[in-house]
Amino acid sequence: MSIKKHLTKMLAAPLAFCAATASSAEVAYFEFTDVKPEQTFVIQLTDKAKIQQARDILANGQADFYHVMGYVTPSPAPYNPRWQYHLDTDTISFFEFAIEVCDASMQYVQEHLDEVGGAFLPGNIWCPWSSKLVREVGVPTQE
Template sequence: MRRVFTKAAGLAAVGLLAFATAQPSQADSPDNQSVRAAAEGPAYFVMTDITREQFVVKLTKPGDIEHARELVSGETADRPHLFTRIVKRTATYNPRWSFHANPDTTEFFDQAFEVCDATIPYVEDHLDEAGGAFLPGAAWCDWTSRLIREVPAP
């Protein structure tokens, strides 16, 4: 009897593993195409703020890319602002500025603490102070930030 129980448990485990690892088929609907495109690589978006300056952000996480596209298209207004940790060097896709947003730390938010709030040009003008008392930990959350459009990869 013990042997029968062991075999049944083993078959159940194999069946559960096969079910858990199976990938559902997806039709080529527009919704699935954008999810797949997001999974294929990074996406780039132009961000602006109250100063009307423009700053390009690179997004790499599929969920963030999809959310950004929904913001730009007007499908959602939830979590419209960007939080990120800045990197103090120019990125090829954002050559105007001496810093860029770390795509691994970028998230969207509705409200954040004041200590990370600064406009795009203010960060540029005070970049040497960033990471200390100004933008501790290089955390940046421009309260007036918003995405305005997606741009092609450089």
Template sequence: MTTTLFGLVPSPNEDEFVFRLDDEARIRQAREILSGNETSRVHVQGRVVPETADHNPEWNFHLDPGSITFFDEADEDCDATGHYVATQLDRVGEEGFLPENIWAPSRSRITRELGG
């Protein structure tokens, strides 16, 4: 199985958040976004896992690689800055805040491919 890491900025002026992709089709999609060939579904969303991951040690949560997709517009209940999610982890999944633990920062931007 191929594993590739990508960096994203959840919103302007935030620290980079690293996510892992294990699916070849999603890896291709991320690369298309980075190259500028994909211009509509360019934001990252996925299911929040409330624990630090080896590939993302600066954050107290990561995204489940199997849940990650790309989107154009998000439900506002799933939109939050990365720092807000990090400080409100105990509320993730509660009514009105990241339903089903899905985080979809509407201003997210993939910044780079880090490799595997």
């Protein structure tokens, strides 16, 4: 076998593995509410442990660790078109208690998006105290 063919095979195997791993990654969407129950926010989870944790929260009617927190990204996401921001999937977690400086309603974040990361929601971390995970949703579509 030529060196070129051998190198091609050696390089193709890891790429095939990465492609197979990426295509088998699970994606799940969950909805939460805050101070206004009629307002909802959709998050995307790709970490299997976090997806399972969210499903456990919903299945068990968990009274703690059902609040949602994460890093605010000031751009809309296709799965959450109502809002001009979304939570970075890799930073989402669930909490019981958090510091006051990261608390705000969905609407307040929307209205003050240009201030996120400064004195308002330092480090872009949002932890709405009144958030409550309410359901898993299918792949959301644009409104």
